[in-house]
Amino acid sequence: MDKICVFCGVKPVKKNKEHVLPQWLLKMTGDPNRKVTFGFNYNSGKQIEFNWQSFTAPSCTDCNERYAKFEGKVKVIVEKLQNREEITGTEALLLLDWLDKVRIGLWINYYYLENNKSQINPRLCIDNRIGKKDRFLQIHFLESKTNSSGLNAFGVETFVFQFNPSCFALRINNVLLFNGSNDFLISKNCGFPYPDKIVSKENGTLELSDWRYDRKKYLEIDNLPLFKGVLTLMQPIQTEMQYESNYYNDSYLVLNCLDRDKRIGNLFRVYNSDIISIDKIEDKLEYESVTGKEITILWQMIAKVYYAQNVFLKRVETNNEIFAKAIKVNEKTIDFYESKNKNFA
Numbered sequence: 001m002d003k004i005c006v007f008c009g010v011k012p013v014k015k016n017k018e019h020v021l022p023q024w025l026l027k028m029t030g031d032p033n034r035k036v037t038f039g040f041n042y043n044s045g046k047q048i049e050f051n052w053q054s055f056t057a058p059s060c061t062d063c064n065e066r067y068a069k070f071e072g073k074v075k076v077i078v079e080k081l082q083n084r085e086e087i088t089g090t091e092a093l094l095l096l097d098w099l100d101k102v103r104i105g106l107w108i109n110y111y112y113l114e115n116n117k118s119q120i121n122p123r124l125c126i127d128n129r130i131g132k133k134d135r136f137l138q139i140h141f142l143e144s145k146t147n148s149s150g151l152n153a154f155g156v157e158t159f160v161f162q163f164n165p166s167c168f169a170l171r172i173n174n175v176l177l178f179n180g181s182n183d184f185l186i187s188k189n190c191g192f193p194y195p196d197k198i199v200s201k202e203n204g205t206l207e208l209s210d211w212r213y214d215r216k217k218y219l220e221i222d223n224l225p226l227f228k229g230v231l232t233l234m235q236p237i238q239t240e241m242q243y244e245s246n247y248y249n250d251s252y253l254v255l256n257c258l259d260r261d262k263r264i265g266n267l268f269r270v271y272n273s274d275i276i277s278i279d280k281i282e283d284k285l286e287y288e289s290v291t292g293k294e295i296t297i298l299w300q301m302i303a304k305v306y307y308a309q310n311v312f313l314k315r316v317e318t319n320n321e322i323f324a325k326a327i328k329v330n331e332k333t334i335d336f337y338e339s340k341n342k343n344f345a
């Protein structure tokens with residue numbers, strides 16, 4: 001396998017190593033020299049463990065330095081979350097960028113670690129995937145009587161994730177970040193134009209058709225009912241959409257875009273019964289209270305990640321039988337967590 005720079009996607013110049021999970025995050029969640037665990041092997045029921053020192057991906061020295069300042073800013077935001085301090089819309093956007101970075105970084109990590117088990121052609125790198133597609137984030141504060149420290153990434157070890165790194169969850173001590181991004185994933189929810197039909201073509205590109213634009217909002221992402229978090233955000237990003245010159249000056253889209261030229265939508269906030277565009281991006285986002293039956297336990301949340309990956313892969317019509325197999329494997333993992341859930345309850 002030819003190694004590529006995790007950031008720019010070409011052969012690394014002055015090769016360096018990027019810790020996909022940054023050192024500040026490892027320090028924040030325990031001994032940075034510890035082994036880190038990433039999900040369960042559903043066959044053995046054991047956690048998958050790595051020594052974090054070996055959890056690196058190749059990068060150019062310059063690319064690595066380019067992102068150092070960004071990491072510094074995100075650290076402050078993650079510290080706020082740890083203290084349950086409110087963050088602003090602008091900070092939420094940075095956090096979404098960072099989750100794009102971590103998600104794709106982990107995807108590339110697993111590509112190397114498991115010797116490309118899915119036999120894919122890596123076409124993603126961090127530079128070309130930050131803030132390029134629709135995305136969502138749900139923040140959960142985990143209820144724990146003890147102060148539990150630790151770091152886990154859920155869903156990143158699956159076959160489905162290798163085919164389509166659409167969704168994962170990151171647990172940072174008592175905070176869980178449930179994050180996803182994919183083509184037109186939440187455009188429909190936010191009243192933006194969306195294709196009703198997505199077909200995967202043999203060359204790896206997607207064919208989008210049956211466009212709809214009704215300016216309505218929808219609470220559910222496809223067939224994925226969400227749990228309640230303290231904060232649920234969506235951002236439609238249609239940068240790669242070439243079709244819609246008809247809609248370019250549409251008043252709803254002009255009003256609801258941070259950057260209409262680049263087709264970057266506003267940040268939207270999801271409530272129980274409504275989705276609201278956030279107009280004042282510098283304002284703090286108040287956390288919702290999650291109580292009683294609304295509280296989700298960790299196992300349910302993890303099962304939701306695998307479930308969401310399946311839902312998102314099924315959005316795409318394909319003749320590829322491997323996708324169906326990958327979906328089955330995830331279904332087994334969901335069963336595993338649900339049985340664990342029963343034992344837990």
Ligand SMILES: [Zn+2]
Binds near residue numbers: 006
């Ligand atoms: Zn590079």
